[in-house]
Amino acid sequence: MQQTNNLRAVDLNLLVVLDALLHERHLTRAAGRLHLSQPAVSHALGRLRALLADPLFERTRGGLRPTPYALALESPLQDVLAQVRRLLSGAVFDPATSRRVFRLAMSDYGASVVLPELMRGLRRDAPGTDVEVTSGSRSAMIAGVADGQLDLAFAVFGETPAVIRRQILFEETFVCVVDAAENGAEPLTFEQYLERPHVLVAAGADQRAGEVDAALAKTGRSRRVALRLPHWAAAATVLRGTDLVLTVAKRAVSDTAAQGLAITQAPFPIAPLNFEMLWHEREDADAGLCWLRTLMTDALAPMPPTAKTD
Structure with a gap:
């Protein structure tokens, strides 16, 4: 009975706030990330501290420093939120009826290569889906995929953590x-x-x-x-x-x-360089991302006609 009462006390939004705080390590930046006011995030942090019986973060001159308990929660929390996203998006992905939002990262070069093919495919087969694109350094893209903030990243990458899956889309010259x-x-x-x-x-x-x-x-x-x-x-x-x-x-x-x-x-x-697509291993079974990865692989693998170079 006590476990049931604890579950009733959990607001999923609190977990989202905790994830943002662990990622940003800063109250104001976490509030901006969540599109919430700073007092709202402070209030949520207070509820989290009471719920988990731990201070979770200590204030420093540079922002917030997670406690050991908060750091121990970081990886399982990302897994839980990923599972919730999969649950809400459905175990079976129907592109014709889906209203899913895909979160992608790429440079402007990547965008010029990826987005035309991506949007043609989505408008043709999944017109109800939306896309949010961000840009950043290669290390920031890898970090975004690792912490669950991004579904896919597209670029020429170097080394990546073991939990990151990668697929070569084409060889660039x-x-x-x-x-x-x-x-x-x-x-x-x-x-x-x-x-x-x-x-x-x-x-x-x-x-x-x-x-x-x-x-x-x-x-x-x-x-x-x-x-x-x-x-x-x-x-x-x-x-x-x-x-x-x-x-x-x-x-x-x-x-x-x-x-x-x-x-x-x-x-x-x-x-030559290998232009790659990255995702986290926890998303291997995500039906929507499996469909999207297949779409991008099929669209970008063949080299389109280009100007003559001889």
Whole structure:
């Protein structure tokens, strides 16, 4: 009887608040994450402390520090909330009638590749579903998947925790993009490539030196970056009327002829990249995410036609 009374005292919203506090370690940020007022989150924290008979968090100058008991709850709490989401979304996923919201993370390059195929598939087969897209560094995407805040993440990833599942969607190669009037369609020689100024796209705070510069370093040479910017979408637009060179993932550029640009092969070898989809192992059996993963695998695996690069 006592166990039944304890269950009656549990408000599922309290667990959601606890999850946000464990993730943010800050009262104001947790309130923003939940779209609640700070007093409402403080009140919920008070109820959690009474319910669990533990202070849960200690105030510090930088925010909140979880107690050992709160830290012990973090992983099982994520599992419980994931199971609740699966229960509410139904064990069987019917795309034609579903009203589910999928939470995804990707860069603007990933969005340019993933979203067109994704939205065509959803509007065709699952018109009642919605999508929330966030962006962030690769490490932030991995953390979001690990703590249950994200359903899927799309990017080129390095190492991931053992609980993270990953699937290669396609292999990405690199090409050079230049102003067609300035360079024509002839590929740059290696020396011409090094003599020209370059555009570099580097978005995340944990951005690595870059695959292009790593490949150049193996030759003992380096390039001059005249423009560094965080957005793939803007990178190609600045090339017209300049001698700038953009060395970029092939799928990031399209319709370049209409922009007066030319795509050519890189004059030195750059190892291809694997563009991947990540999810947590706890979501392996989620019917909706299984359906979505299959949709993305089928849509992105074939390489679509692109501009000629010879």
